[in-house]
Amino acid sequence: MNVAKRTFDAVIVGAGGAGLRAALQLSEAGLKTAVLTKVFPTRSHTVAAQGGVAASLGNSTEDNWHWHMYDTVKGSDWLGDQDAIEFMCRKANEVVVELEHYGMPFDRTDNGKIYQRPFGGHSQNYGQSPVSRSCAAADRTGHAMLHALYQRNVRANTQFFVEWNALDLIRDADGDVLGVTAIEMETGEVSIFHAKATIFATGGAGRIFHSSTNAFINTGDGLGMAARAGVPLEDMEFWQFHPTGVFGAGVLITEGVRGEGGILRNASGERFMERYAPNLKDLASRDVVSRSMVTEINEGRGCGPDKDHVLLDITHLSPETIMKRLPGIREISIQFAGVDPIKAPIPVVPTAHYQMGGIPTNFKGQVVAPKDGNPNAPISGFYAAGECACASVHGANRLGTNSLLDLLVFGKSAGESVVEDLRSGNLGLKPLPADAADMSLARLARLEGQTNGESVFDVGLEMRRTMQKHAGVFRFDQLLKEGVAAILQVAERAKRTEIKDKSKVWNTARTEALELDNLIEVAKATMISAEARKESRGAHVRDDAPDTAEFPNGRNDKEWLKHTLWYSEGNRLDYKPVTIQPLSQDVEPIALAKRTY
C-alpha cells in the first residue's frame, strides 16, 4: 500500500478539550501543527460534561487553592502526585479566566462574575463544609467549553484533519516518538504524520464497560497505541463509577444536580447518604456515594419492582431553579428515563464514567516511563493530556469538575512544553525508521484478509460484559482472578476479528475493529492491575481488604502507596513511587489520613 508522508512541527491526536487547548498554544506560537480527530471537534466527548470546572475563584464563598489541593489529594486517596496537584489547583483560576476571555458563556452571579456551585468532595477549610467551586454554564459546561475552545482555534487558524483515525505510534530505535500513522475515513488511505512532537489527547476508554456514561467514540485509542508501542499504562485499576447514570440507559446526570440541592433516596424514601457521609452527605466523593448506593441496593433497599436502583430527587427545588440551572438534565430525564424531574424523582444507578489512570506523564505533560533507574524519564517527543493521560492528579478517585480543569491545565502545559522544547532545540525532526508504517499496514492487511473470524460486535460485547462482571464498583478476589483469565481469552478472540465490509470509503466496520484493538489493551490493563493491587483505595475496593484498625478503609500505605505500571508485552507489572512532595518547597505535603466525608 502506498503511504503518503506529511511533516509537521507537532501533531496532536484528538480534538476534545485537551487537544484543542494544546492546539491553541501551538497555533498561537506559529508552529506548523496538525490536529487529527476521528470526529468533528465539537463532537468530542468533552461536549457531554455537565456540571462545571473547578477553580477557587471564590465568587460566592471564600476559597483558595490550598483548600482545593487538600480536597483533590484526599479525593485521590493519597495516590495523586502532589506536585501535579499543586500545579493544577494553582493554575485553575488562570485557565478558567482565559476561557471566559475566549467567550465561554458562563452563568453569572448578581455582580456579574462567573457563577459557581457546590460539588462532591470540594470543601472549605480542609473538609469542614461544602464550597461553591464549580464554574458552570447551566448544566452544559462541557458543551459551552468545547465550542468556545473550537471557536478560538478557528480564530487561530488551527489545521484540523477531521475524520482521520490515528492507527499507531511511531518510535525509532532510541525509543523516541516521531509521529503517528493515520487513516482517512473518506478514502481509506494511510498516511504517516511525521513530527518533532506528538501530543496524545485521545480521551478515555469508558466503553470497556457494559454500562457506561461514555460516548461510542471513547475507545482508548491513545492508550492502545501507546501500549502497543511499549509505553506502560499507569493506575489502570482505578475507574470512576459515577453515582448517577440514568437507570437502564447509562446517560449521565450531573453531580451538579446534588450541588443544587438534589437528594438520593432509597425505597423507603430515606436520605441514606446521611448514614454514610454525615458531613458532606450527598456531596461526598463519587466513589463513596457509588458504594453507598450499591450497598443500599445489595441490602434490599433499592427502588422499583426489582429493587435495582435508587432515586435522585429534586422535586423540592423550584421549577424556576430547575429550568435555569438544570435544563439539560430535565431534557435527559424526560428523554431517557421518561420522568419529568420537576414532578418525580429520577431512577439512577452507578455507571462507569472516567478512567483515573492512563499514559504516565509529569506535570508538564511530558510522557514518562522508567529508564536507567529513573522511574519518570521523559520519552523524547511524546506528550499527553486529558483523560488519556495520568499526571497523576486524580489518583484513586477523581473529584467532579477536576476533569475539565485537568484538560485545560495539562492541555495548555503540554502545548507550552512542546513550544519550549522546540525553541530550546531539544527536539528536531529525526529520520523515520524504514518500518514506520509496517505495524499499521500489517493490522489493516490482517483485517482485510481474515476469514472464518470473530464478529467485532460479539467480541466487544463479551469484553464489556466481562469487565462489568469482574471489575465493577465492588471487587472480589475470586472474580478478579477469573476476570484475568476471561479477558485474556477475549483478547485472543480479538486477534481474529473479521469484517464483511471491504469498502475503502467510510468503512465504519473497520474503524470499530481497530477501536476494539485499543479497548482490549485497556481492558487487559484494568483487570490485571486490579487483580494485583491487594488493598482497597479510592475507587478500587476489594472484599479481602476490609476496613480494619490496622488498615483504615482497607488502605495499606505500607505496601501499596505506589503507582501501578502495566506493560502490554507479557502483561508485565511494575510500580513506581507516589510523589508526596508538592512542587513548591514552601508548600506542605497533605499528610496521610483516613478518608471520611
Next chain:
Amino acid sequence: MSKRTVNFKMYRYDPDKDEKPYMQDISVELEPSDKKLLDALVRLKSVDDTLSFRRSCREGVCGSDAMNINGKNGLACLTDIDSLPQPIVLRPLPGLPVIRDLIVDMTQFFKQYHSIKPYLVNNEPAPERERLQSPEDREELNGLYECILCACCSTSCPSFWWNPDKFVGPAGLLAAYRFLADTRDEATTERLDNLEDPYRLFRCHSIMNCVDVCPKSLNPTRAIGKIKDMMVARAV
C-alpha cells in the same frame, strides 16, 4: 417489552461498489432495551456491518447522528423507535453531497459556520479576572449558544438547498447572532457588514423549517429576525 421487529426503507450507497444509490428494504429484531432509533441502527449494524452512519454521544449533545427520518430531519439518538410509523424511511440529510449511506459531506455547512467568524472578538487588553456580564445580559445568550451543529436546520431549509454557497443558513446565522448578542463582543459593525448582502442573511424567508426540526428546540428564525432588526436600526 417483548422482542419486536422494525422494518426500514434505507438509503444505501457505497461509491466503491454501487453505481448509484438505492433504497433497501431491511428489518431487524430489537432487544427490549432498544428504545431509540440509534439503538435500532446499532442493532442493524451488528447484523450487517456495511451500514454506515455517524454516531457518538447517543444523548443529543454531539450532533453526529442527524438524518432524515420519515421525511423529517432529526437525531437518531433522540427519536423513540416505537413512535415511528413503519417502514421507517431513512435518508441522509438532504441538500448535501452523500459520501456513503447516511453519511453526508458537511464541508459546505461548516464553511458557512466559519464564514460568520464564530468567535468572540474583544481587542481590549484582557483583564486579570473575568469580564463582568450581568445575569440579564448573559440570559440573552440562552437559546443561542446551545447549538450542536448537527445541521438538521440548514439541510431542511430550501434557501440553503438552492444557495448553499451564498446563504449562510440557519445554523450559521444563529451563531452570528450568538456573538452579536454577547455584551463582551466588540465586532458588531464588522459582523453586520459581513451579512449585508442579498444572499448571506436576506435569503431567509421565515418559512421556519429550521425551528420545526431543531432537536434542541432552538429558534434560528427568531435570531435571524433580530439580526434583520439590527440591520434596519443601523440604516436609519
